[in-house]
Amino acid sequence: MNIQIIEKVIDVFNRYGDGLRFQIERFEEVLNDEAPDMMDECYVVVLGMKMGVFEAIIFDEDFEISRYVRYLCEFTSLSEEEALFMVSVFSQVIDEIGYYFEIPDVEEFLKTAYQQNNDSHLYVLARTYFLGFGIKQDYEKAFEIFSYLYQRGYHECCYYIGYMYEHGYGVEQDVAQALNYYKQNVDSLSALRLGLFYMYGRYVTQDDQKAIQYLSQSQQKEAYLYKGILLEKQREYSEAFQSYLLGAKHFQKECMYKVGLLLKLGIGVDLDLKEAMHYFIYGYYLLQEDCAYELAMIYFDGIVVDKNQKKALDYLHQSARLNSYDACLLLSQLYELGRYVEKNHRFALSYYQQAQIIRKEKEGEYEII
CATH class of the missing domain: 1.25.40.10 (Tetratricopeptide repeat domain)
Known part of the structure; x- marks a missing residue:
């Protein structure tokens, strides 16, 4: 399948307005006319529109490709490749167009959450302000709510407070405070940040082993990439491959490329060009530039x-x-x-x-x- 369908979908929306997505039959007709040489790609895109996948991604605050791919493979007749292609195309189109919607009465929700001491609702609202999802992004408001929750012992917010201290978002930048908050509650997100600090020697003394230890505690897909890079640096190629493979299973595009390349070269794993091509194709669907290059060479x-x-x-x-x-x-x-x-x-x-x-x-x- 060809990722150039992304440009065709955007062209259709630019020409007819993105409201055309609600007129499925008309959208299908126009897209087929726009991309007559990509009928398979058009079919997958239109099918996704009909199933509501496009709309679901727009309103998904915690969008994650792997979650959608798993769902589509389990509950539809789509193959993993088709599901990945569909979700990747939609996410790229949505990022390019940029959708904005407003959550009504958010201030009223916030007031009620404070009155009821509803920490879980406050946490959701703090993240909403932090991300600017459905409301105007407001780091100061996010920091205020997260700090209140922290004082109440709700330490799930440590990562966000640390991140805002690190970058000076909504509060004066204070790296020492950032490190303090990250280390207080080493969850998946904080472990990734700490791993990167030790990997690059930012704010702390560079220490590859400490970096690997922290990255190993994270389930963020980027953590598998950085851990693999460190293991490659130490010539632990088999372990590096396994780390990249975990990232690839979460559809991390750089990990897709790394897995494909090591399979192609037979480094850290038995040489398997056919399997390498499989990962290059998946990486290409995720717009990883070097995967497209490797497919050209193939x-x-x-x-x-x-x-x-x-x-x-x-x-x-x-x-x-x-x-x-x-x-x-x-x-x-x-x-x-x-x-x-x-x-x-x-x-x-x-x-x-x-x-x-x-x-x-x-x-x-x-x-x-």
């Missing part, structure tokens, strides 16, 4: 699948649009030499310049945020 080489120059070039151009350094560099060379494409020095220079920009940006790719 179709150029014709080892796992039959050679297909047209598909290879399509993946290569998509990879470049997703900002893959390798794809831009290769396209620069191909246009310069006139190999597979018509020689074009202007295109060659443009892709080379893009590659250099990407290279500089990639130098701090996994820096702490």
Whole structure:
């Protein structure tokens, strides 16, 4: 399936208004006209609209791809690949368009929650202010509610208080306080932050072993990626692969690429090009640029699948649009030499310049945020 359907859906909404999603038959007709060469992709998108998946994601404060994929695989006839493609397309469209809705009477809900000492409701409302989900984002209000809950012994809010102290959101920045709150309640989120601190030596002395210990306590999908990176650094390739694999099962796109690459090279795991392609496809659905590049190479080489120059070039151009350094560099060379494409020095220079920009940006790719 082709992720370029994302652009087609956005084009349809831009042209006819996103309210067209409520007129399913008309939406289907227009999308099919817009993307006549992507009928399978159109079918999956329209099916998701009919099932209400698009609307569900819009109003989901805690959107997580893996949760939707599991649900669709269990309760519909969709395969895992189809479910992932559907959910990924919808999430990208929603991010691109940007939906805003308002939760009515939120101040009244907050007042009632305080009056009833309803800590769980206060916690939900604090997160709502923190995220700006359905209301105007207000870190000061979020900090006020989280602090009140903390004083009442509701330590589930420690991560959020720590995060706001760390970044100076709604309160004066105080890294020492941030570390204090993270360490008071080392849940999955706090463990990820602490692991990153020790991994990059931000605010603390760099310590890879401590970083791995904290990251091992986190179930956040990014924690599996960073733990894998540290294990690779220590040449613990088998353990690194297992960490990346856990992240891939949570549909973390960088982990998809890492798993595919290690399978392709036979590092830390038996070489398996067919299985590597499976992960590259999933990563491509999640818009991971280097997965698209690897798929291009697979179709150029014709080892796992039959050679297909047209598909290879399509993946290569998509990879470049997703900002893959390798794809831009290769396209620069191909246009310069006139190999597979018509020689074009202007295109060659443009892709080379893009590659250099990407290279500089990639130098701090996994820096702490």
